[in-house]
Each structure stands twice: as C-alpha cells, then as structure tokens.
Amino acid sequence: MAGYxxxxxxxxxxxxxxxxxxxxLLLNVLPVDPIQVMITQTGSGQAPSASATQETIDNIRxxxxxxxxxxxxxLAYLGNALSGDLGSSFRSNQPVAEMIxxxxxxxxxxxxxxxTATLVLGLTxxxxxxxxxxxxxxxxxxxxxxxxxxxPTFWLGLMLIFAFSIVYPIFPVLGVGSLQxxxxxxxxxxxxxxxxxxxxxxxxxxxxxxxxxxVTARSKGVSGRLLxxxxxxxxxxxxxxxxxxxxFGNLMTGTVxxxxxxxxxxxxxxxxxxxxxxxxxxxQGFTLVMATTYVVVNLMVDLxxxxxxxxxxxx
Amino acid sequence: xTDRTAEPAGNDLALAADASDRPRPVGLLKLxxxxxxxxxLIIVLLAVSADFIAPYxxxxxDPINALMPPSWGHPFGTDLFxxxxxxxxxxxxxxxxxxxxxxxxxxGTIGALVGVAAGFFGKLTDSIAMRFIDILLAFPxxxxxxxxxxxxxxxxxxxxxxxxxxxxxxxARLVRSHALSLRSMEYVTASRVIGVRPWxxxxxxxxxxxxxxxxxxxxxxxxxxxxxxxGLGFLGLGARPPTAEWGLMVADGRxxxxxxWWVTAFPGLAILVTTLCIYSFGERLATFLDPxxxxx
Numbered sequence: 001m002a003g004y005x006x007x008x009x010x011x012x013x014x015x016x017x018x019x020x021x022x023x024x025l026l027l028n029v030l031p032v033d034p035i036q037v038m039i040t041q042t043g044s045g046q047a048p049s050a051s052a053t054q055e056t057i058d059n060i061r062x063x064x065x066x067x068x069x070x071x072x073x074x075l076a077y078l079g080n081a082l083s084g085d086l087g088s089s090f091r092s093n094q095p096v097a098e099m100i101x102x103x104x105x106x107x108x109x110x111x112x113x114x115x116t117a118t119l120v121l122g123l124t125x126x127x128x129x130x131x132x133x134x135x136x137x138x139x140x141x142x143x144x145x146x147x148x149x150x151x152p153t154f155w156l157g158l159m160l161i162f163a164f165s166i167v168y169p170i171f172p173v174l175g176v177g178s179l180q181x182x183x184x185x186x187x188x189x190x191x192x193x194x195x196x197x198x199x200x201x202x203x204x205x206x207x208x209x210x211x212x213x214x215v216t217a218r219s220k221g222v223s224g225r226l227l228x229x230x231x232x233x234x235x236x237x238x239x240x241x242x243x244x245x246x247x248f249g250n251l252m253t254g255t256v257x258x259x260x261x262x263x264x265x266x267x268x269x270x271x272x273x274x275x276x277x278x279x280x281x282x283x284q285g286f287t288l289v290m291a292t293t294y295v296v297v298n299l300m301v302d303l304x305x306x307x308x309x310x311x312x313x314x315x
Numbered sequence: 316x317t318d319r320t321a322e323p324a325g326n327d328l329a330l331a332a333d334a335s336d337r338p339r340p341v342g343l344l345k346l347x348x349x350x351x352x353x354x355x356l357i358i359v360l361l362a363v364s365a366d367f368i369a370p371y372x373x374x375x376x377d378p379i380n381a382l383m384p385p386s387w388g389h390p391f392g393t394d395l396f397x398x399x400x401x402x403x404x405x406x407x408x409x410x411x412x413x414x415x416x417x418x419x420x421x422x423g424t425i426g427a428l429v430g431v432a433a434g435f436f437g438k439l440t441d442s443i444a445m446r447f448i449d450i451l452l453a454f455p456x457x458x459x460x461x462x463x464x465x466x467x468x469x470x471x472x473x474x475x476x477x478x479x480x481x482x483x484x485x486x487a488r489l490v491r492s493h494a495l496s497l498r499s500m501e502y503v504t505a506s507r508v509i510g511v512r513p514w515x516x517x518x519x520x521x522x523x524x525x526x527x528x529x530x531x532x533x534x535x536x537x538x539x540x541x542x543x544x545x546g547l548g549f550l551g552l553g554a555r556p557p558t559a560e561w562g563l564m565v566a567d568g569r570x571x572x573x574x575x576w577w578v579t580a581f582p583g584l585a586i587l588v589t590t591l592c593i594y595s596f597g598e599r600l601a602t603f604l605d606p607x608x609x610x611x
Contacts, residue, residue: 018450026466150591152542154549155565155583162576249455256461257546261569272550275465283465287458294455 005303012299019291020081024074027284081288087281089274096285100267104289107266110189110258111251113182117190118197118247123240125194126201130236131228133206141198148195153254157188157261173262185262189254193247200243204236211235238309245301249294346603351595358589362408371399373406374557382575392577394567396557400578403559404585410560411589414475414544415537421479422540423533426486427525431517433487434494445491451484457543464552471560474553478544482536489532493525527604534600538593545586561586 061067068076080086086096125145129138164184165173171184208214209232217231256268271286273279346352361368371377377397385392391400433444451459463477497503498521506516547553548562556563561582568579 015450015453018446019453022450023462026462029466146591146594147587150538150542150587150594152545152549152562152565152583152586152590154546154562155579155586158565158569158572158579159583162572162579166573249458251456253456253458253461256457257550260550271461272552275461276469276551278468280465283462287462287465290458291454294458295453 004306008302008306009299012295016292016295019295020078020288021074023284023287023291024077025070027280028070028073086285086288089282090279091277091282096281099270099282100285100289103265103267103270106264107252107255107259107268108293110182110185110255110264110266111248113186114189114193114251114254114258115244115248117186118193118244118251121187121190121194122197123201126198127205127228127233129198130202130205131209133202138202141202145195145198148191151192153188153192154257154261156191157185157258160184160188161262185258185264188261189251189258192254193244193250196243196247197240200240201236204239205232208232208235234308238305241301241305241308245298248297248301252290252294343603346599349596349599351592351599354588354592355596358408358592359412361405362412365402365405365409369399369402369405371402373403373559374398375402382571382578384575385577391581392575394564394575394578395571398557400564400581403564404561404581406559407561407564407582408585408589410554410558411541411545411586414478415541415593418475418479418482418540418544419533419537421476422482422536423486423529425480426483426488427490427522427529429483430487430490431494431521431525434491435498435513435517435521437495437498441491444487448484448487452488457481457546460543460547461552464547469552471554471558474544474547478540478547481543482540485536486529486532489528490525493528494521497521497524531597531601531604534597535594538590538597541586541593542590 058067066073077087084097086100088095089099092099125141129135129141132138161173161184164170172178172181205228214227214231217227222231253268255266256272258264259266259268260272267286267289271283271290274282274286375398377393379397380389380393381395381397383389383393383397389399389401391404394400394403429444429448433441433448454462460477460481463480464473467473467477503516503520506520507513511519544553545560545562545565548560549566551563551566554560554563556567564582565579565586568575568577568582572579
C-alpha cells in the first residue's frame with residue numbers, strides 16, 4: 001500500500017510540472033507585449049505615454065529577465081515559484097504570492113462549504129431515490145437533478161438571492177464572515193455537483209440493494225438503517241468518492257463565478273480582474289494555484305480511497 | 316475498392332461486440348418525435364428567425380419604458396435601457412447556438428485529429444499526445460478556457476476559440492480509444508498491406524467508423540460549451556455590451572435584480588431550457604446512434 005501511495009504521489013509531480021509548463025508557455029506567447037501593457041497600465045493607468053523610449057523598454061525587459069531565452073525564463077520562474085515567489089503584479093507592483101495568500105482562504109472556505117452542500121444534498125437525495133427506485137419521489141429527484149446539471153450557476157445564484165434575500169429576506173445578500181452569509185453561495189456552488197452525486201448514488205444504491213449479500217443480510221434479520229448504512233453504503237461510496245474528487249475541479253472554478261455573483265472576495269475574482277486588466281503575472285499565479293489545489297485534492301481523494309477500500313489497502 | 320470491403324467488416328464487428336447488451340435502437344421517427352427534439356427544433360427556429368420575429372431591435376433603447384415588467388407589449392419586460400428582453404433573448408439564442416456549434420466544431424476537429432493520430436500511429440506519437448492531453452485534462456473545470464481567454468484577450472471570437480480548444484482534449488481521448496481498437500481490424504491491416512497511405516486510411520476507414528460516437532459526444536458538448544461560454548460571458552470575458560449574449564444579459568440584470576427580476580430571469584431560463592433540450596436530445600441520440608456510449 002505504501003508503495004502504491006508513493007507511486008501515486010510521484011505520478012502527480014510530472015502532471016503538475018506539465019501544467020506549470022503549459023501555463024508558462026501560453027502566457028509567454030501572448031500576442032501582446034507585456035512591457036507595453038506595463039507601460040500603459042502602471043501608475044494611474046493613463047493612456048500610453050509617449051515618453052517611453054526604446055531604451056526604457058529595453059531596460060525594463062532586461063530587469064524582468066524577459067530578454068533571456070524562453071527555457072531559461074521558465075527554469076527561473078519554476079525555481080522562484082517553488083520558493084514561493086510568483087513575481088509582482090503589473091498594476092500594483094504587489095507580490096503575486098502575497099495577493100493570492102490574502103484571497104486564498106476565502107476561496108477555500110467557499111469551496112469546502114460548496115463541497116459540504118454537494119455531499120449533504122447529493123447523498124441524502126441519492127439514498128432516498130435509490131432505496132425506492134421508480135417511486136414518485138425518485139422520479140421527481142431525477143428531474144430536479146437533471147435541472148441542476150443544466151442550470152447555469154451564475155443564474156441560479158442570482159435567482160436564489162432574489163428568492164431568499166429579496167422576496168423572503170432569510171439570508172443576507174452580502175457579507176462574508178457569518179455562516180448565514182455562506183449558505184446561499186454554498187448551495188449555488190454545490191448544486192451541480194449534488195445533482196451528479198445524487199444520480200450516481202441513486203443508481204449505485206439501487207444496483208447494490210439487489211446484490212446477493214444484501215439479500216443474505218436481510219434474510220438474517222439485518223434491517224433498516226443498519227442494512228443501508230453498514231452493508232450497502234460502503235460499496236456505493238467508492239465510486240462516489242472518485243466523482244467528488246473530480247467534481248472538486250468544478251467547485252474550484254465555480255468559485256470564480258460564485259464570488260462574482262455574491263460579491264465575495266477570493267482568488268477567482270482576483271483572477272478574472274487580472275485577465276480584464278491584462279495583469280499577466282497575477283493570471284499566471286491564479287492559474288497555478290487553482291491547478292495545484294485541484295491536483296493535490298485529487299491526490300488526497302485517491303489516498304483516502306485507498307485507505308477506506310480494503311481491496312486496495314491489503315494489497 | 317477498399318472502401319466497399321471496409322464498411323461491412325466494420326459493421327459486423329460492431330454487431331458482434333455489443334450484440335448481447337445492446338438495447339433495441341429506437342426508430343428514426345421516434346427519435347425526432349421526442350419532446351426534446353421538438354423543443355430543440357423550436358429553439359433553433361426561433362433563434363434563426365430572430366431577425367424577422369423579434370418585435371424590437373437587439374440594441375434598440377427606449378429610456379421612457381425602462382424596467383417595465385412583463386406585459387403583452389414586452390412579454391419578458393424591458394431592461395435598464397428600455398430594451399425589450401424578449402427580443403434580446405431571441406438574438407442571444409442566435410449567438411449562443413452559434414457559439415455552441417462553432418466551439419464544438421473547433422474542439423471536435425482538433426480533438427478528433429489528435430486523437431485519431433495518437434490511436435492510429437501509436438508508439439511515440441501516442442505517448443506524447445496522451446501525456447499532453449492528460450495534462451490539459453488535469454486543468455479543473457473551465458480553468459483552461461479562462462487561461463486561453465486571458466492569452467487571447469477577452470472578446471467574442473476569442474471566447475469561441477478558447478472554449479473550443481478547451482473542449483478538444485475530451486474528443487481526443489474518446490477518438491483515441493476507438494482508433495486504438497480499430498487499427499488492428501483486418502480491413503485496416505489489409506489497406507496497409509496494399510500500400511494505402513496512413514492518412515488516407517485514417518480519413519476513409521477509421522474516421523467514418525467513429526462518426527456516431529463523435530456526433531453523440533458533440534451534441535452533449537454543445538450544451539456544455541453553451542453553459543461555459545455563458546459563464547465566461549457573465550464574467551465579462553466574452554461579448555461586449557450592447558451585444559445580446561445570454562450570459563452578459565444575466566450579468567446586466569444583476570444590478571437591478573431587486574426591482575426587476577425579469578431582466579435576469581428570462582435569459583437564464585433560456586440557457587436552462589436550451590441546455591436541457593440539448594442534453595436530453597443527446598441522450599436519446601446516444602441510444603439511437605451509439606448505444607454503448609449512452610450514459611446518465
């Protein structure tokens with residue numbers, strides 16, 4: 001098991017390296033010259049100043065190391081990134097790592113709240129529908145789940161705000177700290193994932209309930225909650241766990257939209273603003289942090305999977 | 316010549332492979348009689364004829380009638396500038412369907428070519444292509460599309476290219492796995508032996524066999540692409556105002572949500588209904604064209 005775990009951790013490294021490389025290459029074949037962007041945007045963000053001579057441009061280029069060959073630049077970027085230096089914003093000159101560190105906790109908190117919503121809603125409704133397949137409640141849930149997948153998150157969030165903050169003011173529209181304020185964002189973020197988890201749980205549970213070992217357990221007198229939770233669920237949860245890991249990617253990028261809808265701080269908002277302002281170092285940092293989080297979460301999910309599944313654990 | 320021998324051989328194998336668990340294909344008539352097909356047809360007709368049936372222009376402002384609730388004159392109400400939301404939803408439909416189809420076409424073309432090359436040539440080509448695709452697929456959710464928009468700069472065309480490229484890895488993976496199994500077919504070996512050039516084999520013998528799987532995947536992908544594009548539009552990474560784009564329209568209504576829910580509600584509802592119709596039609600298409608791939 002330890003061998004497999006090490007191998008799995010080792011396999012994540014080249015993927016991460018590849019992702020850094022792709023992001024670096026993409027943002028370094030820009031059709032616009034970053035220096036030009038800097039000159040037009042630093043300070044008060046005025047119109048391009050005519051005073052920027054070729055000499056000034058060359059100086060900045062040399063200062064930033066942009067005159068070096070691409071592979072040298074990449075290795076330098078990688079080295080700096082590993083030591084926590086992601087460059088500085090073109091606009092505010094603030095270190096990118098600092099900007100991200102400020103906003104990251106908000107995004108993670110939101111993503112975890114969304115994950116909780118996904119799990120609670122998805123498993124609850126999935127179990128109910130899976131236990132009584134074909135019933136009215138089952139068909140209703142399948143319909144709602146389909147709607148949940150097809151509905152655009154940003155619209156759903158605004159409709160929830162309209163319903164539960166404006167028409168029935170149960171939750172605050174704005175606010176960051178309180179548990180109440182994160183409720184609607186979490187539901188918005190978690191709902192598409194919940195729909196997928198519910199469908200998967202439903203079909204898996206319905207299939208597992210027909211298995212011989214469940215019939216045996218039932219005939220031996222095991223019943224109700226114990227039968228479902230102790231006997232059926234472990235086999236239902238394994239694939240669900242994998243899907244949750246994959247869904248976490250959608251949760252991470254979903255925060256970009258949810259942060260905008262609910263006017264919450266976070267790296268998603270930071271990233272989108274950076275794109276709109278052509279602030280490439282921030283875009284690069286934002287992408288790296290998002291991608292790394294996703295890879296690490298999936299690594300963790302795989303390790304948990306290994307740990308809870310005795311078939312893999314005892315190998 | 317090789318063409319004619321190829322077709323039946325491919326079909327025979329497909330039949331043998333999944334004869335056991337293959338659901339009876341629904342008839343063509345039944346496919347197009349489905350409510351989803353009917354809904355989709357109406358959506359497409361409405362979008363295509365937007366120029367003729369929209370009661371108002373796309374950006375026709377009328378400040379006196381700003382933020383009017385839905386009425387007979389304005390079925391979906393009017394927005395902050397007095398523009399008719401119903402007309403704008405129609406124009407937005409034109410744009411969304413165009414984005415969906417073009418981006419799926421871009422992604423499908425790139426993905427299918429890379430995938431078929433990887434699967435058919437195997438060895439080093441396959442290893443390199445698949446490692447690259449694995450890395451692209453490791454980008455969570457819409458992040459890849461967001462990065463590509465960042466590189467190209469936010470605009471409508473760039474959004475289409477970005478979403479298209481971001482959906483390519485999915486096609487590549489699907490096509491590769493099919494191409495892998497097809498390349499060892501006898502008729503492919505036969506073509507190779509008589510000296511048919513590799514890309515000729517790919518275009519005449521491999522790709523035609525993948526057509527159904529790709530069509531089913533692309534149909535579902537159009538819905539996904541519309542959702543992603545609308546999301547990026549909502550963030551301001553796509554069309555510029557006053558273009559009627561569904562995501563942008565939802566974003567416009569955000570400021571006036573408290574007093575005019577209809578500005579936000581209807582464009583979003585349009586997205587929901589459209590993706591729902593495409594998803595369910597895609598499912599039906601899957602049972603019809605490609606039973607093995609049918610999911611959900």
